[in-house]
Amino acid sequence: MLCKAANRVLNRNEPTFLEETCSRILSFCNSNSLKQGISVHSPVIKLGLHHHLYLNNNLLSLYAKCFGVNKARHFFDKMPHKDVVSWTGILSAYVKNGNHDTALRVFDSMLISGESPNEFTLSSVLRSCSSMGEFDYGTCIQGYVIKEGFDQNPVLISGLIDFYSKFGLVTEASNLFITKGNHDTVTWTMMISSCVLAQRWVQALQLYVDMVKVGVAPNEFTFVKLLGACSVHGLNYGKLVHAHILLRGVKLNVVLKTALVNMYSRFRRMEDAIKVSNSTPEYDTMLWTALISGFAQNSMFRKAVSTFHAMGVSGIIPNNYIFSSILNVSSLMLSLALGQQVHSRVVVTGLEGDVSVGNALINMYVKCSDNVEDALRVFRGISLPNVVSWTSLIAGFAEHGLQLDSFHLFTEMREAGIEPNSFTISSIIRSFGAAKLLPQILMLHGHVVKTNLYEDIAVQNALVDFYAEFGMLNDAWQIVDTMNRRDAITYTTLASRMNQMGHHESALHIITDMKNDDIKIDEFSTASFLSASADLGTIMTGKQLHCHSVKSGLCKWFSVLNGLVNLYGKCGCIHDAQRAFGEIGMPDIFSWNGLISGLTSNGYIPSALSTFDDMKLSGVKPDAITFLSILSACSNGKLTDLGLEHFQSMREIYNIEPQLDHYVHLVDILGQGGRLEEAMEVIQTMPFTANTSIYKTLLRACKAHRNIPLAEHTAKQGLELDPLDPAFYILLTNLYQDAGRHYLAERTLTVMKEKQLRKNPSHCWVEIRDKVHVFVAGERSHPRTNEIYEQIESFEAEFKKHGYLFQGIGHSYYHSEKLAVVFGLLNTPSKATIYVIKNSSICRDCHNFMTFVTQLIDREIIVREGNRLHSFRKGECSCRG
Template sequence: MFVLYKTANRVINKNETTSLLEETCSRILSFCNSNAFRQGICIHSPIIKLGLQHHLYLNNTLLSLYAKCFGADTARHFFDEMPQKDVVSWTGIISAYVKSGNHEMALRVFDSMLISGQCPNGFTLSSVLRSCSALGEFEYGTCIQGYMIKQGFDQNPVLVSGLVDFYSKFDLIGEASSLFIDKGNHDTVSWTMMISSCVQARRWSQALQLYVDMVEAGVPPNEFTFAKLLGACGVHGLNYGKLVHAHMILWGVKLNVVLKTALVDMYSRCQRIADAIKVSNLTPEFDILSWTALISGSAQNFMFRKAVATFCDMRVSGYIPNNYTFSSILNVSSLMLCLELGQQVHSRVVVAGLEDDVSVGNALVNMYVKCSDKVDDALRVFRGISLPNVISWTSLIAGFAEHGFQHDSFRLFMEMRAAGVEPNSFTISSIIGSFSAAKLLPQTLMLHGHVVKTNLYKDTAVQNALVDFYAGSGILDDARRIVDTMSCRDAITYTTLASRMNQMGHHELALNIITDMNNDDIEIDEFSTASFLSASAELGTVVTGKQLHCHSLKSGLCRWVSVLNGLVNLYGKCGCIRDAQRAFREIAVPDTFSWNGLISGLASNGYISSALSAFDDMKLSGVRPDAITFLSVLSACGNGKLVDLGMEHFQSMSEVYDIVPQLDHYVHLVDILGQGGRLEEALEVIQTLPYRANALIYKTLLRSCKAHGNILLAEDMAKRGLELDPSDPAFYILLANLYEDSGRGDLVERTLKMMREKQLRKNPSQSWVEIQNNVHPFVAGERSHPQTNEIYEKIESFETELKKHGYHLGMVTRDSYHHSEKLAVAFGLLNTPSKAPIHIIKNNSICRDCHGFIKFITRLVDREIIVREGNRLHSFRKGECSCRG
C-alpha cells in the first residue's frame, strides 16, 4: 500500500496528464476497496490536491470506502458534500444504511432519490426491498414491485430473488412460490433464496422438494444451498440429514466453516452428538459460530459437562464469546440448575460488556429464574436490559409464576402491555398455566378476554392452556366448548382434557376422548395413552385397558416408561397381578412411579410378603421411596396384620428418608394398630396428631373397635366423627353392627332410629361389570335390567347348590340376596366366555354374606372373580379369596 501511495505522489510531481491521474487513482481506489479499506481513505487527500474532487467515479468509490470503514453516518457526510450524484451514489448510501440496520433512513434516502429525479436501478431496488422486509412495510414493498414491472425489471434475477425473500418474510410462501415459478430460468442464487425462504417459514418439506426440483432442472447447488437444507433436516429427521450430507459430498462441495457449522447443528438436533463432534474435527478451521454450535448441540443432548468443556476450549483457543455463545452456555446453567456456573458466566458477560444485550439478558433472566430461589435476581437482570423484547418479558413473567407469585406475574403482564410489547402465545399460555394451579378465575377471564380480541385466540397453545385451566377448575362445559371451536386440535388438547377428567373422577368421559381423537385423525401418543390407562384402571375396565396395551405394542409406545407405568397400575388395580409384574419387568430402568405401582398392586391384591419384598428391592436398586410408596407399604402391613413392621416403616419415613408423614399415613398407622388389637395405642396416635383429625381417622378406629368388640371406645369415636361430619351414615351403621354383634338389639334400634330422624341413608350399594367394552351398573335390588329374570334364576340355582352342600353363610337374608355384587357376578357368568375372569367394581365394602357366596361359586365353576372395593381387591378362585377371609 505504501508503494502505491508513493507512486501517486510521483505521478503528481511529474505533472502527468489528468486522464492518467484519474486512471491511476481509480486503480488504487479499486484495489483498496477490495483489499485495504483504511489505506484507501488516505487517497482522498491526494485526489483533492490533484483537483479531482469532482470526479464522480472516484467519489463513488470513496463513498464505498467511508461506508466500509466508518459506517453509514460518516459516509452520509461525504455523500452530502458530493457535487454530483448518480444512481451509483444513491444506491451506495442506501446500501450503507441497509447494511447498518438503519432501514428507516434507507427508505427516507430512497424517497429523496426519487424526488431528485434520479431513476433507481436493480441494485437500488434490491436494497429497498430488504428494508421493506425488515420494517414490515408490505404496501411499500408492493409499490416497489409495481415500479419494477413498469421499468422492465421484473425479469431481473437479483430482484426476483429479492421479491421471493420479501413475500416469504410476510409468510406469503404461496405468492413467493408462484413468483419464483413464473419467472423460470433461475440460477443457483435464486434457487437457494427460495429454499431459504421455505426454511425460514418452517416449510421443511417444501424446502427439500425445491432442492429436488433444482437438481432436476440441472442447476448445481453450492455451499449456501446445503447450509439452508441442513437447517430443514435438523427438524425433518436424521435420514434426510444424512442424504443431504451425502449429496454434498457427491457434488464435491468443499467443507468450509459455514457448512461444518450447519452439519454440527443438524446432527445435534437429531441427537447424534458423536457425529456432530466427528464432523467438527474434519477440518482445523473454526469460528465463533462453529464453537457456539458445538456448545449448543451438547446442551441439546444433555451433555452438560461436554458443553462447559467446549466453552473452556474455545476460550483457550483465543476465541472471544459473542452474545449467542453466552446465551448457549447460560442455557446449560439453566438445564443443570447450577447457579454457581451461571454466576461465573454472568461475570464474564459483564467483562465483555454484553449485559444489556437482549439475547444474553434473556438467557440470564431464564437462568436466575430456574436456578435461584430469589426472583429479585432475575428482576435485577431484566431491568438492566436496554430494550427488553417479548422473550425477556415472557421469561420474567413465567419465572414469577413458577415461584408462586401469580399476582405479580399478572402485574408484570400489564406492565409489559403498557410498555408497548405485545405478548405472544407462550406469554399467555405460561400465565394461564400458573393461574390454573392457583385457581385464579377472575384474572384468567381477563386474559381470555384479551386473547379473544387478538389473533392469539386462534393459537393452539393458548387454547390448550385455556382448556387446561377451565377443566382443572371443574368448568368442563367451558373447556369442552373451547375444544369444539378449535380449528386445529392436537394430542395435547385431548390429553389435557383426559387428564383433568381423571382428576375429577370422570373416568368414563376421559375414555370417550379416544373416539374424539380417532374422529380428528389425531394419533394417540404416550401421554394420552398414560391418561387413558389411568382412566381404565380407576374404572376397572380391563378389556379397554388391554386394547390400549395392544395399541401401545403395535405403535411402539411400550418403550415409554409412562405407558409401562400405566400398564402396571392398570393390571394391579384390576387384579391381574401377573400381567402387572410382566409389564414391570419390561421397564428398563424403573422409577419411583414404577415401583409404587407394583407395590400398590401387590398389596391391594393380598400379596403382602411380595409387596414388602418389592419394597426392599426398590431400596436395593437405589430408587428412593416417596410418601406414596409408604402409603402402599403401610397398607400392606395393615392388611397383613404386621403391627411391629408397620410401626417400624412408619418411623423410618422421617428418621431414614426425611419424609414428613401426612394425615393419610397416620390413618394407616391407626388402622395397623387397630387391626392388631392395640386400640389404646391407636387412640394415643389420634390424640397426639400433628394435624387436625378428620372424620376418616375416627371411622378407621371405629371399624377396629367393631372388630374387637370395644363398645365404649367405639361410641367415643362415633361421637367425635359425627361432630366433624354429621351427615356420614357410616358411623351409625358401624355402631349399629357393633351393637348387633354384642347382642344389644335395643341399642341397634335406637341407633337406626337416630339415623332415620336425621334423614340419613346408607349410600345404595352399586357394582359395575365390564362386558365387551360396555360397563353394566347394578344397584342393590336391581330389577330394571333386561336380563333380570335370568340373573335371579342364576342366583337361585347357586343358592340351591349351596344348601345341597350344606354350606351355611350365617346371615343369608332377603336383603343380602339382592346385593349388587351378587347381581353383577350372575350377569358376568351369563355373558362372558367360560374360563374368562370376571372383574367387578364396588362402591363400598363387600358384606360377609356376599364374600362367602362368591367363594362358594368359585368352588362350583372354574372362574376367577375379582371384586375391587376402593383400593382393596378380592381375588376369588377355587373357593379361596386373596384376603384370606
C-alpha cells in the first residue's frame, strides 16, 4: 500500500504536496516502527528530495529502528547535509545498541564538525559515559551543560541524576535534584530510581510522597521503580503501591504489569500475579518470562510448563530468556524429557549457539541426565562459551563423580584464556568438597591465595564451608578471622556444619558473633539456630528466636516456619508445633515431616497417622524420612499389622527403597508384636549388612518377651560386629535378672568386667535462664548437689506419706535425669515446664519418680531420649508406660 501511495505521489506536479505526503508517511511509519516506510526512500530520490534534511532525518530514524545501527550509519554517512537532529539520531542509535564507545566517538566528530549539541544529544552522551565508566568525561559534559545554559533543562537534570547514581554518588544526585527546581515527572522518577538503586528505600518512598504533594503526577515508570523497593518494605508496601496505581488511573501497560507480577511472585502470591497479568489483553516476552520465572521460584513447576505452552499458543516466539527460564524449571523438576523437548524447540528457533541458552542446557543435562556427554555436546556447540559455561560443565562433571575430568576441564578453561571468577572458584570448591577431594581443594586454595580472588567473600565462604564440612573447624575459623568482611552466609554456613557435627551449643554461640559484626540474622541463619535449639533442647533460646522472627518479619519464610515446627515438636510443645504448621500457606514435605515426627515422638500416635493421611490428600508425596516417622509411630503404638502395611507400601506404592534405618524400625515393630522369629528373618534376608543397632533392637524385644535363646543368639551376632559394645552385656544381664537366672546375670557381668567394658555414664542437660546445666550419672561436682539430693529424699518421703508404691533403688539417686529434673524444679517458676534432654533411655525407677512428682505438684516435666519424648503431667506419662 505504501509503495502504491508513493508511486501515485510521483504522478503529481506539486512539490510542496509531495514533500508533505512523504513527511507524513515517514512520520507515521516512525511512530509505529513499520519497515514498509523505507519504501519512501526511493520516491524521495526520484523526486530530487534527497537533499531534504527533514525527510532524511526521518529516514535515518526509521533505518535505526527497523534495520539496526549499521544500516542507519551507512545512510547517515551518505547524507549531504546534517544538523543536530541527524547527529543526535545516529548517536542515540549507538547508545540503544549498547555500542557506547562508538557513540562517544560520534559525539567527538559532531563537535569537530562545528555542530552544537542539544539537550537530547547530551543526555545520550551522559548515558554512554555511565555505561563506559567515563566519570571524568561525564563531568566535562556537565561543565558544558552549565556553560551553555542547559543547567535548568529537565532532560539534562534527569540525565545528570542518572549519571551520578550509576557511579554510586547518590548524595551528589540528591544535591543536584534539590538545587534545581520545577522538576517534571521524568526527573522525579529518575531521582526515585536512583534511591532504589542505592537501596535508600525510605528516601525513595519519601520522594514519591513529596512528588504527589507538589502536584507532579507519577507515571507507570515511577511505579515500576517504587515496586523495586518491595523486597525490603514487604508485601503490604507492594499492595499499597498497586492501590495507588489503581486510584490514580495509571494505564496498566505491559511494563507495569511485569513489575507487579514480579512483585507478587517474590511474595509467593501467584494468584494475584495471574490476576494482574490477565487484567489487560496485552502480553509481551518480558511478561511471559516474569510469569514463568514466578512459577519456577514458587516451585509451581507444572504451572510454569503450562504457561510456556500458553505463550507458544499466543504466537509469541520464545527468546533466550524464556528458554533459559523453562530449562531451569526442567532442572528443578529433574525432568530430562521436558528438557529434551525444550532443546528441540531451541534448535528450531536457532538459539542453540546462544550462550545463556547453552548454559541453561548444560545445567539441565548435568542435573537430569546420567550421561555427562549430553552436557559436553551442548558446551561444544556454544559459539563463545563464557565463564558460566565452563563453571557449569566443571561442576557437573564433579557432581557425576568424574572429579579428575573436572579438574582437567578447569585446566583447559584457563588454557583457553578464560579466567575463573569468584563464582567459578566457589562452585568448584563446593563440588570438590562434596566429593571429599581434600588435595585438590588445598591446591585451589593455594591458587586463589595468589590471586585477588582470595579477597572475594563468595570464595572465602566456600572455603569456610569446605573446611567446616571436613570437620576442620579451626581452619574454617582462621579464614573467618582473616576476612575483611563477613556476611550472614559466612555464619550460617558455620552454624549449619556445626549442627551436622552435633556441636549445637557452639552453633548457638554464633548468634553473638553475628551481633558483634552487626550482621542481621536472616531466614537461613534463623533456621540453623532453630535447628540447634531443637537438637539441644534449649526451648527458651528457641522461643527467643521465634520472637525475633516475628519482630523482623522472618516468620513468614518456609525455612523459619519449618524450623519452628521442628523445634516445638522436639521440645514437647506439640500445640505450638501445630500452630506454626498452621501458619504455613502451602506446607512442603519438610513441613509435614516435622509435624508427623513431632506428633510421633510426643506419643500422639493416632494424630501422627491421621496427619500422614492429610499429607497424602494434600498432594504431597511422602519420602523416606516420612516413613521413618510413620514406622516409629507404628512401633510406639504397637500397631504391628499397620506397620507392616506401611513398610510394604514404600516400595509398592511410592517407589521408595527402604534403607537400613527402615529395617531397624520394621524389626522393632515385629519385636513389639512378639513376632521375634519373623524379626530375625528380616535381619537375615534384608539387602543390607546388619549393624549393631538392629541387633540391639531385636535384643530389647527379646528382653521384653523373655526369649532367652534368641536373645543369646542375637547378642552373639551383635558382639561379632563390635566385641567392645557393653550394651549387649547389659541387655543380656537385665534379661537374665528379669527371668530369675541370676547366676547367668552374674556370669555375664563377670565377662564384661574381664573385658574391662563399662557403660558410658548417662548424662542429661537442662536449660535455665539461657544457661545449659549438664548432669552426669554418679557425679557430685555440681555446686548444688547437696540441695538436689535433699529434695530427692524429701520427694520420696512424700511418696510414702501419700501411699505411692514407689520402690526406689538406692543407686538411682545418682541417675542424671533425676538430678536434672530436680535441679530444674528448684530453679524455675512454680508453673514453668521442665525440659530435660537425655543421651540414653530413661530407667524405670526414674520414670516412676517423675510420674509421682507430677502427682504431688502441678508441673509438667518433659524428658527427651533420642527421638522420643516423655511428657509427665498429673501422674501420667505420654508414653503410657
